[in-house]
Amino acid sequence: xxxxxxxxxxxxxxxxxxxxxxxxxxxxxxxxxxxxxxxxxxxxxxxxxxxxxxxxxxxxxxxxxxxxxxxxxxxxxxxxxxxxxxxxxxxxxxxxxxxxxxxxxxxxxxxxxxxxxxxxxxxxxxxxxxxxxxxxxxxxxxxxxxxxxxxxxxxxxxxxxxxx
Amino acid sequence: xxxxxxxxxxxxxxxxxxxxxxxxxxxxxxxxxxxxxxxxxxxxxxxxxxxxxxxxxxxxxxxxxxxxxxxxxxxxxxxxxxxxxxxxxxxxxxxxxxxxxxxxxxxxxxxxxxxxxxxxxxxxxxxxxxxxxxxxxxxxxxxxxxxxxxxxxxxxxxxxxxxxxxxxxxxxxxxxxxxxxxxxxxxxxxxxxxxxxxxxxxxxxxxxxxxxxxxxxxxxxxxxxxxxxxxxxxxxxxxxxxxxxxxxxxxxxxxxxxxxxxxxxxxxxxxxxxxxxxxxxxxxxxxxxxxxxxxxxxxxxxxxxxxxxxxxxxxxxxxxxxxxxxxxxxxxxxxxxxxxxxxxxxxxxxxxxxxxxxxxxxxxxxxxxxxxxxxxxxxxxxxxxxxxxxxxxxxxxxxxxxxxxxxxxxxxxxxxxxxxxxxxxxxxxxxxxx
Numbered sequence: 001x002x003x004x005x006x007x008x009x010x011x012x013x014x015x016x017x018x019x020x021x022x023x024x025x026x027x028x029x030x031x032x033x034x035x036x037x038x039x040x041x042x043x044x045x046x047x048x049x050x051x052x053x054x055x056x057x058x059x060x061x062x063x064x065x066x067x068x069x070x071x072x073x074x075x076x077x078x079x080x081x082x083x084x085x086x087x088x089x090x091x092x093x094x095x096x097x098x099x100x101x102x103x104x105x106x107x108x109x110x111x112x113x114x115x116x117x118x119x120x121x122x123x124x125x126x127x128x129x130x131x132x133x134x135x136x137x138x139x140x141x142x143x144x145x146x147x148x149x150x151x152x153x154x155x156x157x158x159x160x161x162x163x164x
Numbered sequence: 165x166x167x168x169x170x171x172x173x174x175x176x177x178x179x180x181x182x183x184x185x186x187x188x189x190x191x192x193x194x195x196x197x198x199x200x201x202x203x204x205x206x207x208x209x210x211x212x213x214x215x216x217x218x219x220x221x222x223x224x225x226x227x228x229x230x231x232x233x234x235x236x237x238x239x240x241x242x243x244x245x246x247x248x249x250x251x252x253x254x255x256x257x258x259x260x261x262x263x264x265x266x267x268x269x270x271x272x273x274x275x276x277x278x279x280x281x282x283x284x285x286x287x288x289x290x291x292x293x294x295x296x297x298x299x300x301x302x303x304x305x306x307x308x309x310x311x312x313x314x315x316x317x318x319x320x321x322x323x324x325x326x327x328x329x330x331x332x333x334x335x336x337x338x339x340x341x342x343x344x345x346x347x348x349x350x351x352x353x354x355x356x357x358x359x360x361x362x363x364x365x366x367x368x369x370x371x372x373x374x375x376x377x378x379x380x381x382x383x384x385x386x387x388x389x390x391x392x393x394x395x396x397x398x399x400x401x402x403x404x405x406x407x408x409x410x411x412x413x414x415x416x417x418x419x420x421x422x423x424x425x426x427x428x429x430x431x432x433x434x435x436x437x438x439x440x441x442x443x444x445x446x447x448x449x450x451x452x453x454x455x456x457x458x459x460x461x462x463x464x465x466x467x468x469x470x471x472x473x474x475x476x477x478x479x480x481x482x483x484x485x486x487x488x489x490x491x492x493x494x495x496x497x498x499x500x501x502x503x504x505x506x507x508x509x510x511x512x513x514x515x516x517x518x519x520x521x522x523x524x525x526x527x528x529x530x531x532x533x534x535x536x537x538x539x540x541x542x543x544x545x546x547x548x549x550x551x552x553x554x555x556x557x558x559x560x561x562x563x564x565x566x567x568x569x570x571x572x573x574x575x576x577x578x579x580x581x582x583x584x585x586x587x588x589x590x591x592x593x594x595x596x597x598x
Binding site for chain 1: 322
């Protein structure tokens with residue numbers, strides 16, 4: 001009961017807060033793909049992997065008072081920051097075992113830009129394809145973002161690093 | 165004439181209570197409808213357990229799929245045809261995707277997927293690209309055609325306009341199911357002016373937009389969606405049936421894994437219990453098969469499986485109370501212990517359930533997310549996000565109200581056995597929140 005909520009609280013706490021909804025979506029997706037037992041279902045939503053279940057769960061956690069959502073107005077867009085509250089920590093300690101075997105992963109992911117995480121998540125979404133096909137598919141669905149060869153290589157290396 | 169462009173000698177029509185008629189001229193579409201994997205959808209209800217609340221809600225995924233096809237056909241043939249922003253060569257792939265988008269749904273899909281950790285989208289892809297009648301029909305169009313249809317349904321197809329028609333926040337899928345579910349449940353919500361919305365839909369760059377003059381029709385659609393969620397899709401009694409269904413599957417899986425000798429062996433489920441299933445195993449299941457097992461398992465020796473099946477088949481559902489997990493999560497543990505002491509297994513008889521676990525989503529304006537919002541096309545050619553112009557939509561968009569419930573078998577708590585413990589349980593349940 002509420003174990004899945006506790007996992008998300010644990011992750012945000014381990015990451016020491018997360019800035020950006022897209023970033024949060026991609027971080028959880030990447031961890032899920034490398035075997036961290038998050039249960040949120042992801043689908044490809046026009047521009048990349050997205051989980052409505054995760055969005056709903058975050059909203060619930062905000063309603064429960066376990067996560068604080070702060071809205072930052074960046075003139076041309078709005079950005080959201082998520083932090084775990086004291087009540088959230090108590091909830092996590094009461095219910096959850098740590099979800100991440102390697103807590104470094106949360107910090108590593110959080111140190112990457114939203115663009116890089118978007119690239120990494122999209123490559124992982126097509127990980128059943130050969131590398132060349134994966135890259136072709138990336139350019140096909142995210143053509144406007146013009147990912148460079150260097151960025152793509154860096155993303156593949158990052159995936160390998162996380163899997164170790 | 166090649167198969168892709170082959171037309172039937174005479175147009176075929178299906179009578180339909182929502183769209184009046186569904187028109188089929190393309191040979192490919194006609195052949196797909198007659199494929200065994202498509203016919204299987206007649207045996208899977210669109211609304212799962214909702215028929216236990218709204219007795220009319222017995223309609224199938226078959227009729228919904230035909231409805232989605234018909235809406236897309238009308239958009240393409242009546243609205244988009246001849247417009248320079250629309251690529252006519254995409255017509256067949258989008259019609260096939262509309263018709264086949266739900267092909268991978270299984271019996272009582274949502275619960276089945278949760279318990280056996282499977283995804284209907286994976287099965288859809290497998291049916292389209294594996295050894296099936298549907299695949300052999302699609303392959304006759306072109307060798308890569310099944311893959312293209314799968315990409316449209318999986319939302320990874322390069323042409324985003326095509327994807328938007330099937331899967332966006334105002335797509336043919338939602339427009340059909342809202343109206344169809346409203347019709348069959350008999351509720352007065354869910355109706356909106358679809359004719360008007362279709363007339364103002366336009367292909368625009370890499371998406372489908374709505375002319376701003378149609379904003380009020382879209383507001384009506386968003387309101388219908390909002391009301392249907394709370395009145396039908398999140399109905400607490402239908403969720404009670406869903407909870408019991410999930411527990412039946414969970415119990416059968418547990419028993420099978422612990423050497424229990426079934427009087428009626430769960431032959432159709434075995435491959436799902438040990439995750440050795442193939443597409444053939446999946447396609448052999450439908451709601452008739454599941455209901456037959458549930459009926460037979462009422463006489464099983466295992467008291468939990470027997471009781472849960474009896475509850476589901478004969479509609480003896482769990483009671484519920486509102487529950488605020490933010491305040492009351494500690495009480496849940498306390499309640500579980502008391503249930504244990506009272507001889508009622510909390511794993512099967514004390515279940516928390518949230519609307520966020522259901523496969524329905526509210527309109528979201530799309531800030532920082534991957535989902536494309538509804539865009540209005542202004543007279544000067546600019547596009548604007550709907551909630552920026554509509555106060556009504558702004559008032560309800562992205563503001564999800566979660567509904568948490570705690571389900572339990574009320575009559576077992578007042579049966580006179582272990583009175584004292586059960587009294588404590590009832591007091592805890594009555595206390596604020598829980």
